[in-house]
Amino acid sequence: MQQTFKSNKLQFIGTSEHHPDGYRRNFNNVVKDPAPAAVEGFAAALASLTGEQISDGILTTALDLTLA
Numbered sequence: 001m002q003q004t005f006k007s008n009k010l011q012f013i014g015t016s017e018h019h020p021d022g023y024r025r026n027f028n029n030v031v032k033d034p035a036p037a038a039v040e041g042f043a044a045a046l047a048s049l050t051g052e053q054i055s056d057g058i059l060t061t062a063l064d065l066t067l068a
Contacts, residue, residue, distance in 0.1 A: 005032050006062040012043060014054035023052075034059070 008030035015022050025046070043054045 001068070002066040004064040004066070006064050008032065008034070008062070009060045010034070010039065010042075011058040011060070012046065012054045013056040013058070014047070014052050016050070016052040019052075030059070 007028070010027045010030045012025045012027075013022060014025075039057065039059070043057060046052070047054050
């Protein structure tokens with residue numbers, strides 16, 4: 001079996017004044033191997049720009065599989 005990177009999706013989970021029960025923000029087409037510092041920096045920038053509190057994140061990777 002061979003694997004080929006297809007895409008990454010990053011989802012942040014947090015709360016805000018308008019969403020006290022929580023929300024999810026999705027970002028598609030993330031680079032293949034995002035550095036932890038880059039993800040944390042992006043979350044901090046997003047929180048700073050929106051005033052929201054980001055509590056968690058999920059990185060989902062899609063791979064194309066070739067079965068031989």
